[in-house]
Amino acid sequence: MNKRIVLHIFGKIISTVSLLLLLPIFVAVYYGEYGNNKSLLSFAVVAIGSFILGMIISKIFPAKNRTMFAKEGFFVVTLAWLAVSVIGALPFVISGYIPNFIDAFFETVSGFTTTGASILTDVESLSKSMLFWRSFTHFIGGMGVIVFVMAVIPSVSDRSIHILRAEMPGPTVDKIVPRAKDTAKILYIIYIGLTLLQIALLYFGKVFGVGKMGLYDSVVHSFGTAGTGGFGIKADSLAGYTPYDQWVVGIFMVLFGVNFNVFFLLIIKRTLSAFKSSELWVYLSVIAVSTGLITFNILDMYKTGAKTVRDAFFQVSSIISTTGFSTTDFDLWPTFSKTILLLLMIIGACGGSTAGGIKVSRVILIFKIIKRKLKTLVHPRMVKGITVDKKAVDEETVSSAATYTIIYFLLVVLIVFILGFEKNFDIESNLSATLACFNNIGPGLAKVGPTSSYFGYSYLSKIVLSFAMLLGRLEIFPLLLFFSPSSWRKVS
């Protein structure tokens, strides 16, 4: 393996990411969080420290040989995500808001992986800059730490596609323009554009008297939506905001769960091919049907129909896009509705979006594989390829989608088993906690429901759940390979 280039890129990633800490520093200065409040100090220390560290690493390991293969891509991504999570956790620890490192690590991993699961029992006690940083990790992690770095620094290797592929979610990763760097740039431009649009809509909502979010609230919530993260700044998440605010956030959660290629095709005016994607239609239909079913199920709990539909839609879009905001305590809903939400957790949104889960495109593939298997059982000699959107899917993609799903469920079982050692948690909490972390959603059911937190879990469980979040965000394989002994052998 070309260790030099892995470490070289790794160093560059760390020093670039340290620059992102300048934003919370700016917020801390604006709100005067220095002196007694250690927010500014802790951000500054970490930013300078990690910048220097990154520079040193990339200087010590100059990339002489610029060839890299899939393995190097996996390693860069895993290393970077672990390092970024540690760096991102330090300000919480240094400032004393989350004194325990493991708690801070959990919180930061939850941020970068856009999960939104929190160990904080009282969110509102954090300083404004800390809350900003918490939500900003969602924004960075959503489109990808490394995709961001690739968009800004000059290309290190011709084969950077391997890095892109290791970080981007979805069964297949296609570039939308020939160069990986340009692809990364376009994705980020779309991403930032949509986020700015949402900020504007929320902010002007207040200006025109229909919303309640000031600039700070709008920015923080838009970050949470864009990365499909779900960290709120209020104890009751979005329940306290106006219906207008909730509709805007709800619709944008759906949008950020859409494959970004669709937006790109719309921008270059290939509307027809944009709407040809069956993944998009399945995704939208699932949202519509689930919202309908839940609305009927919870109708008698609410007084007005408008609120019923709004709550049902908001919760559905929040869960399927794996965001995790809430406008009501859905843990109080009937079992039928909760079951639907649990299923939505597993499905997740579209590939190539910022969301987690198995991904709609993979689910479509799995159903086609099952259909094919049933047919070949009846007609053993039948030859049948699998097509999506009238295009043949090669067998490699088909089998890796199937393998992915199998490993996915095996890991879920394993994690639920480890959580089983907890004394104070029932199986419903454990199962939903696992699914909520693995699929990067955040709140689960029962004891980890929208009104409670993950604080009660033991440190072992918190570490396991942190890795569940990383496994979900990086789609299992990079992390699995990184920790498998055979990848570390010289000859493999």
Added chain:
Amino acid sequence: MKIVVAGYGKVGDIIVADLTFEGHDVTVIDVDSAVLQTATNMYDVICVCGNCGDYDTLCEADVKNADMFVAVTGSDEINMLSCFLAKKLGAQNTIARIRNPEYNNNSQGSSFVRQQLDLSLAINPELMAAQELFNILKLPNAVNIETFAKRKFEMVELLIKPDTLLDGIALLDLRKKISDNFLVCVVMRGNEVYIPDGSFVLKAGDRIGITADPVQMQKVLKKLSILQKQARNVMIIGASRVSYYLSRFLLAAGNSVKIIDIDRKKCDEMSKLLPKANVILGDGADQELLLEEGITIMDAFVALTGIDEENILLSFFASSKELPKVITKVNRAELASMASKLGLDSIISPKKITADIVVRYARALQNSKGSKMETLYKIMDGKAEALEFIVEDSFKFVNIPLKDLNTKKDVIIAGIIRGRKPIIPTGNDVIEPNDRVVVISAGHLIDDLSDIIK
């Protein structure tokens, strides 16, 4: 520039490698999804799987916004069809590889086809390769010969043998010994390429490039006592298209040619096309046969079978019989560099020639505003480039003595051709408008003549 390359075979691979290295946005089309997978893994390109003669595929590759469309699939007909469609869809320039001699036989026919299809360029790699081979055979001691300005200026690549005049001599001393106008403009030692100055001492094993006009070149080579008579008797293994073109050139120049091939049909065809050539039906890998056909008395041996490995091994056999000149056709770049390390010095690759032409065209397109690039050769195993420019009026550095020009390191002006007169430039010479300027560059990408100035 946006460039679409249709067909990702050996040629496609070299073209894509060169074009991405030069920073173009490349889209690759091929029918085989497996080879496209390797393409995306190795190069920063986007791939479209499909038949490049198909309208939908071309649309998906966004051909209508392409600056250049290059068709290098295995089939001439598909290349022509896809270029035709690409042009109609709106591609700015189209280049097709057309190999079948029937489409190329006389210049009238081929130019008609090119006009009707509105092709910017039709490349016949085999013909190009044959021309290059013919040049080398004219001067067997050279490793390679590149010509500039319609053959008014040449660059000869030589390998310095031990204990010859060139071994261990400083360039300043060399100039004192030989008064003719020539320039040692580039030296390759090991894997490094140098642009030498006067104090540079040549060593055995160096590969050097000498530029001069053809008449002077003959004199210089004579004084260096490395001029050898032209190869009169040539043995060619493999009755391929390259051998056909090469034999045609050789026979027209009055040489004798012996072609050996194992395939009856090919031999029949070749004997009909070239009545004057000796066509032998037999296995070229059979050493007994080669000896029987008099390999030892040949002036030159050219291995042109379709298999790289076979060509390399045959050439080793011929070298062991101490033939004056052995030329090997090797298409795969990795094999070519290995073969040259093992001691085969003259290696040609039709695929690489094709790629060079495409890259040159792309670069010329890109700088269509500045000085016009006429030719581009990749020399010294592709580690350096020889370029020829026509100086336009817009060029800012005219009429300045070269010694006052602040040129980049590793770049040298190797020749100026003014009207019909070639000049080997000294510090006092100047560049004038409408001159042709030959530049050698090791390491810099030169798009425009102005690029040589710091």
